Amino acid sequence: MTIQKIVVVNNFLQKNYRYQLTEPVGEHFDPLFTPELTPHLMIDLGIFGGKYETVNSAEFPKEWFSKNNLNSHIKDPGKNFYRVNASQPLVVWQEKGWIYHEDPQGWFLWYCRYFMGRRIPHEDTRQIRRWRAMRRHVAQIEKNCIRRDQLCRRKQRQALLHWGYDSRKL
Numbered sequence: 001m002t003i004q005k006i007v008v009v010n011n012f013l014q015k016n017y018r019y020q021l022t023e024p025v026g027e028h029f030d031p032l033f034t035p036e037l038t039p040h041l042m043i044d045l046g047i048f049g050g051k052y053e054t055v056n057s058a059e060f061p062k063e064w065f066s067k068n069n070l071n072s073h074i075k076d077p078g079k080n081f082y083r084v085n086a087s088q089p090l091v092v093w094q095e096k097g098w099i100y101h102e103d104p105q106g107w108f109l110w111y112c113r114y115f116m117g118r119r120i121p122h123e124d125t126r127q128i129r130r131w132r133a134m135r136r137h138v139a140q141i142e143k144n145c146i147r148r149d150q151l152c153r154r155k156q157r158q159a160l161l162h163w164g165y166d167s168r169k170l
Helices: 039-045 090-095 107-116 121-133 135-144 154-162
Strands: 005-009 017-021
Touching: 039 107, 039 154, 107 121, 121 135, 135 154
Parallel strands: none
Antiparallel strands: 005 017
16 A cells, blocks of 8 residues: 655745655665665765755654764765765756756755655656666776775765765675
8 A cells, every 4th residue: 555645845945845755665666776775874874074954854754863964064074984075066966957846955855755755757767867877986996996995986985875875885
């Protein structure tokens, strides 16, 4: 049986944005989308330098934020798992057309909402295609690094963590 729940978001980027959850949390993903990390684990590991204001416990489970790794208003690469900056500014994402209007903070916000059970078929297809394109970074690490050498290509490894790939295993 499919879940039908309405979520209402009110934050500095979205006022009274509503979406419907139609799938159980963490289930019924597109078969082409097999992230290795949940949003919760990504946050715990350390992503986006701790700065990602729209992802908050009002919309998502409080346990995702138990370490407060995404509550900063100041980007600090030291909060990232690999202690390097692997992000481009939001304005770059916007200029490249990577931002979907319903997810104004980009792919990770889309993934959090998808994980929770929201489905938007045309946008899900686009984002999953973008996620799959990140495999090229997996291939580069596998080709150029000794397995599990966490010091090799740290920026690429951090970027992969931002996309739900567990680069610690590479």
